[in-house]
Amino acid sequence: MQIARALITRLITTLVTLLGAAVIVFVVIRVVPGNPIAMMLPPGATDADIDRLKALYGLDKSILEQFWIWIGNVVQGDFGMSITLRQPVYDLVIGRLPATLELSILALLIAVFLGGAAALTATLYRGTKIEGGIDVAGGVALSLPDFLWGLALILVLGVLWPLFHISGRVSPSLGFEFGSNFYLFEALARLQFNVVGDLIAHMLMPALALAIPLAAIILQLLKQSLKECMHDDYITLARTKGYSESSIILRDALPNAILPTLTLIGVQFTFLIGGTVIIERLFSYEGLGNMAIDAVINRDLPLIQGIVLVFALLFTLVNLVVDMTYAALNPRLRHA
């Protein structure tokens, strides 16, 4: 009963969020200067040519009318045609989404691993130079935004010591035929480890650039919560039972300290997905974000709308997953 109500509330908020995002982007890209028709026509086109094209794409109608037509089609699964690429928006977006998903998730995993390990280590060695060193590293990681980390990484690991590829998603010279657009996932599932290696060599730097600031945020919050937990009575009691400090931190403190960090990771992960737009551009990574920038430059209205909708859907999904994990991990909520 309660669960059903929670689900319905959730569904409604999701729909409202998506609709809001759709309205905003629809209006904004039609109000800002520049229009797609001007981009498409050669210099010297006549007014008649312009009107003909406008009518073709429905741009001669009012914004409200255009919106109704678009929403009506979207509800039926038709996202329109890209003006510049002349392909269905749906196919384009679905084709690029896996690349962005793989990059974001890899970045998230790296951030959780680095931030979590740093927080646990700092807690184990609290009050020593090791904690001090970890704090300094966290401060440095936070002092630069993701795209500057991207540039720094390109400089160090792409140019000075060219360990990794600085652009693209996979080496064409590999000649590997993918059956899906989830390259990394597919290569792992098919146990093609040389392909996995090549993919990682392409994805590692952009993923690191996205992960470093998030890792630092995770480190700071998780360490704070862990340190607070370490003063709790049940921790002291576990010590008297004979447990080592490290097993107490992992078994007793971590489960009680992790909830605020989990919520934070959810919010920050949506920011991270937003960050892929610039990072993909920087590393010429063939993902949704890179395509979004081209779409904006070319004023490809249907494509921009489609991409924004997918991003909005991703954000609400991430929040849903976070809420569910939160409920699963917190016994007090589970029984409420």
Next chain:
Amino acid sequence: MSFLSIRDLNVSLANGAPLLRRVSLDVAAGEVRALVGESGAGKSMIGKAVLGILPRAAKVTGGSIQLDGEDLETLSPKARRQRIGARVALIPQDPLTALNPSRRVGPQITDRLVDILGWKRAEAEARALELLEEVHIQAPDRVMKAYPHELSGGMRQRILIASAFAAEPKLIIADEPTTALDVTVQKQILKLIREMQQRHGTALLFVTHDLGVVSKIAQSLTVLYAGKVIEETDIKAFFAGPSHAYSRALLAATPKYTDPDGSLTPVPDSVIQAVEAEIAAFDAGQMGTVRA
């Protein structure tokens, strides 16, 4: 031969401020020793020093703690931890915070048996069920699966008592185990601790403010003031007439449990001044021995 033997134990803060002043204290096997003194006297510090859970700011700066004739200082940190885990247990003051809120109750009773003493999980669980029945918990199998927040304070203290007795320790340190509970529950818990202590023959170091409780549970008593042992005696002698003026004032300041509303005489200023002077003289003497 006492099971716990503390000799000349000094504990001080990093800045040198003493928290315990050459404390000596024995608890014989199966004996119940009460440890009394006003708030801040250092009663909990003694328990913490034995259990190895002193706050980071406090350090042992002298003396020894022997467990069954073995000096704990000679052990490696790991060996010491495991020795304590196997032979000594703590009944904490506040049952509401002493259980891990995100773990079920059962594993919090069995964990020491399985992880530290190497029992099989099934054996440990059978033992936990047995103990929960012993502390008069109904439907113990259901309680094992419950989370702490689902249980009352009294229930949680019973669980902590069961957990303390799980490994059949030789010594239990109970640090004001009833002060966080309702008055009605306090009596039951106190009765339960005594009952369990007698059945298992465990030595008990019982920290309390309440001399009324002491008369019911303990065979011997140590009075602490400002981290220094003021008096160390058996119960009969103490209630017949303590030898130290501070102890006498403490006893006079306690309402008789036959007459709980009887008039209270707070410890007189003159007695406080005398005992403070004693502490100061002791500190001066310590300085002398350090310099010498």
